Amino acid sequence: SQKIEQNSEALNIQEGKTATLTCNYTNYSPAYLQWYRQDPGRGPVFLLLIRENEKEKRKERLKVTFDTTLKQSLFHITASQPADSATYLCALAPSGGGADGLTFGKGTHLIIQP
Amino acid sequence: DAGITQSPRHKVTETGTPVTLRCHQTENHRYMYWYRQDPGHGLRLIHYSYGVKDTDKGEVSDGYSVSRSKTEDFLLTLESATSSQTSVYFCATHTRDSYEQYFGPGTRLTVT
Numbered sequence: 001s002q003k004i005e006q007n008s009e010a011l012n013i014q015e016g017k018t019a020t021l022t023c024n025y026t027n028y029s030p031a032y033l034q035w036y037r038q039d040p041g042r043g044p045v046f047l048l049l050i051r052e053n054e055k056e057k058r059k060e061r062l063k064v065t066f067d068t069t070l071k072q073s074l075f076h077i078t079a080s081q082p083a084d085s086a087t088y089l090c091a092l093a094p095s096g097g098g099a100d101g102l103t104f105g106k107g108t109h110l111i112i113q114p
Numbered sequence: 115d116a117g118i119t120q121s122p123r124h125k126v127t128e129t130g131t132p133v134t135l136r137c138h139q140t141e142n143h144r145y146m147y148w149y150r151q152d153p154g155h156g157l158r159l160i161h162y163s164y165g166v167k168d169t170d171k172g173e174v175s176d177g178y179s180v181s182r183s184k185t186e187d188f189l190l191t192l193e194s195a196t197s198s199q200t201s202v203y204f205c206a207t208h209t210r211d212s213y214e215q216y217f218g219p220g221t222r223l224t225v226t
Contacts, residue, residue, distance in 0.1 A: 032213065043118075043204050043217030044157070089157070091215075099164060099208065101147055101172055102215060106156035 002027045006090055006105040013080050013112050021075040021108045023090030028103075033066055033073050036089040038107065044089055048075075080112045117141045118218035120205050126224045133192040135221050137205030145208040146188040147172075147215065148180065150201040157204065163188055195225045 005024045013019040023033070032051045036044035050057045050066040050073065057064045063076040077084050087109045091102040117140035127133050137146065148160040149172075159172030161180040169180050177199060179191045192199055205218040 034214065041220075043206075043220055044215075045217070046214035049213055093213070099145055099210065100170065101149075101159040101162050102157075103159070103173075104149075104157040106154065 002103065004028075004090060004092060004103060004105040006088075007108040008106065010109040010111055013110065015080060015082060015112055015114050017080055019077040019080045019084070019110055019112065021088050021090075021110065023073040023075065023105055025071050025092060028071070028092055029068075030092040032093060033064075034091045034093075034102065035062075035064060035073075035075050036091060036104075038087045038089060047088075077110075082112045082114050085110060085112045118205060118207060118216060120203075120218040120221045122221060123219065124222045126226060127195050128226055129196060130194050133195050133223065135190045135203055135205075135223070137188045137190070137218055139186050139188075139205075139207050141207060141209075141216070142185060143207035143209050143216070144185070145210075146182065147206040147208065148178075148188065148190045149204045149206065150174065150199075151204060151220075152201050160190065160203075195223075197225050199223065200225045 003026045034049045035047045037047055038044045048064045050064045052068050061078045065074045087107040089107045090105040119138045121136045147162040149157045151157045158174045160178050161172055163169045163182040181189045203221045206215040208215045
C-alpha cells in the first residue's frame with residue numbers, strides 16, 4: 001500500500017543551526033512533492049513544491065531536495081529561528097496533478113530552542 | 115488564508131444527530147477538498163469537488179456526504195454523527211496553475 005513516513009518524534013534544534021526533516025515514501029511515483037507548515041490551531045500553509053525532474057529547490061532559508069531513486073525528500077531550514085517552530089507536513093499527489101487531493105505524511109514537530 | 119472560511123469553527127454534537135460543515139471561498143477556485151486531521155493519522159481526504167455538482171470520494175468517505183451547488187461553497191454532511199467522527203476538519207482549495215492547496219482555519223467537531 002502507499003505510504004508516506006516522516007520523523008514521528010519531535011525534532012529539537014538549537015537556534016541558528018540547520019534543521020533537516022525527512023520524508024520517505026513507498027509505492028508512489030509522484031510527479032511532485034510539497035511541503036507545508038502547520039501551526040497549532042491553524043490550517044496548513046504551503047511552503048515549497050519540487051517536481052520529479054528537480055533535484056533541489058530553494059526559497060529564502062528553505063531548501064528541499066527530492067531523490068526519486070531513494071524515494072525521499074529532505075527539507076532544510078538554515079539559520080533556524082524560534083519562529084520556525086511548527087509542524088511540517090510532506091504531501092504527495094498520487095495522480096500527478098493533485099486535482100483529486102493530496103496524501104499527507106503525519107508531520108514532524110520541529111522545536112527551535114533559543 | 116486565501117479567502118477561505120469555515121463554519122462553525124467549533125461544534126459539540128450528540129451521537130446520531132446530523133451535522134453540516136460549511137466551507138466558503140472567495141477565490142473562485144475550481145477544486146475544493148475536505149480533509150480530517152486526527153492524532154496519529156495526519157490529514158486524510160474525505161471528499162473533493164472538481165466543479166459545481168461534481169464531487170468524488172476520498173480515502174475516508176464512509177459516513178460523509180458533500181454538496182457543491184455554487185463555486186464558492188462546499189458543504190460536508192455527517193448524516194448521523196458517531197464518536198469516531200470527532201476530529202478537526204479542514205477545507206482546502208486548489209488551482210491547476212500552481213498545484214498548491216490553500217487551507218481554511220478548520221472546524222473542531224466533538225461527537226459525544
